Amino acid sequence: MATNRRISRVSSLIKQEVSQMLLSDIKDDRVGAGMVSVTNVDVSGDLQHTKIYVSIYGTDEAKAETMAGLESATGYVRRELGKRIRLRRTPEVKFIEDRGLEYSDHMMTLLNQLSQERQNKEVNHAISEQEE
16 A cells, blocks of 8 residues: 555656646547646555546537547556556556536636626615615
């Protein structure tokens, strides 16, 4: 079992290397369909498995296409990680779509709508009091 510090370091290295691969090394056109960025990397305690969370900007169709491209590139990504990072065993790679940015954007939109409605009610209430 690796220490938390080692897991954190390996996670950071994997994030850096996969980000670099997404920018220049992965040639699959499907991966370029949406703008992709690595948001987080979780590595298991035994360094055997890694979950790479990616945020994809684009339409739902582009997101699905990009995820399909990433899933088909997992073998390549794992092989490249084995070359670039010195570990006894290269961890198995799994890409997971991170919808956190979309969710936070949706929440901000809802909060702004509520704020706008509250301001409109206050203005309407003030106008109705002046008329009386």
